[in-house]
Amino acid sequence: MCLGIPGQVVEIVDIEKQLAKVEISGVRRQVSLACIVDNEHPLEACIGDWVLVHVGFAMSRINEDEAKKTLQLLMELGEAQKEIEAMSESLSQS
């Protein structure tokens, strides 16, 4: 919960709700970008960005190298697998 997981923004799905599709370790899910957009970095500029996702919300923009290192750490801790499983289960019921 507190570690988050890195992903890459691939598509904006709802401009009003600031929702995007983010690819996280091969799983695509809807993520809110509300916490990382501002006038300097508007929603449409987020495509391709690497972000740190906490419970469905992108909370920080990170660089690609950092994203890869973080994912590797989460794999070694066994946390990435848990997050991805939780994401897949959560998606299948709604």
Place this chain on the structure above:
Amino acid sequence: MKYVDEFRDPELAKHLIREIESLVLQIGASEKEPLQIMEFCGGHTHTIFRYGIEQLLPKAIELVHGPGCPVCVLPMGRVDDCLALAERPEVIFATFGDAMRVPGSQKNLLQAKAEGADVRMVYSPLDALELARQNPSREVIFFALGFETTMPSTALTVLQAAEEGLKNFSLFCNHITTVPTIQAILESPSMRIDGFVAPGHVSMVVGVEPFQFVATKFKKPIVISGFEPLDILQSIWLVVKQIAEKRCLVENQYLRVVERDGNPVGLKAMAAVFELREFFAWRGLGSIEHSGIKIKSEYAQFDAEQRFSMPNLDVADPQSCQCGDVLKGSIKPWQCKVFGSSCTPETPMGALMVSSEGACAAYYNFGNLPQIRAAKSSNSKEQSKILS
């Protein structure tokens, strides 16, 4: 240096360890009177055990594992409240998977689900909101849990529900805050902490400023840290260096994620939806002033505590379970009477064994103390007896 090769930059790790060793000598700390450094966050605890960071450090440094695992510090009475909500026929109870196996006084959410309660594991509060949209005739209650890291997500979800005018969505709010808890630890007469490794992702939300009081009021060094083993090693080095140089300030080791002012959008949403509770009870630490969060009256329609009745009782932990003593740091996990015997990650009695961020689960999974090996081997013998 058994584990050092697993670090991304083993040479840097070795260099940091040598630096820490020489600073500790300079300070004059010893195994008998070690420097006590607390890592507050359960994510840090997990990394520390996975990479054996404690074994790499000089014996004159003792790492004290803080209460920063929101699942672990939830008192049993709150779990009973969850169960009461989940068992209402009109309710869909949505929760993070981490909370499913936390024991209440009679059972846990997993057992309630098996008995017919509609409990759904969700990854995000947004998924709970979607359940509410899809099930207009049911009441969807989201079990909101976590420190400041997850607060923006629940606050923004409530704002979204309000915007859509959803009438069947509410939160059972159990968010807790970091800063008053660190203050309570510093004011506790039984604790003697020389410095802190501060939580990286809480700081990502709240920024650097809220931790200033640790340095100014309590004169202790505090370093905001990332989660890589090298981050933690470097943060410990920065804490020890401050002690050696008799300085105390807030340093930010996790610059690549933590900005000085935190996350302004998240903070604004939190301020709109939440306010501090006067008190909140923590497992093991008792009641801490201003450490819990509730929903403001403007959003009362999204507050499960105001909309549904629940037992709201104080329930003491089972006597044999010593989670409280472990949380306070007065005993190590393996010194608990039930550690590794009747309390294991598969059949946890106490919350610290449930979550991978709990100190007991971390010790059990990664610790290599003779006591743990003995507990594990007697366990597997018992299991093989049962099987044969």
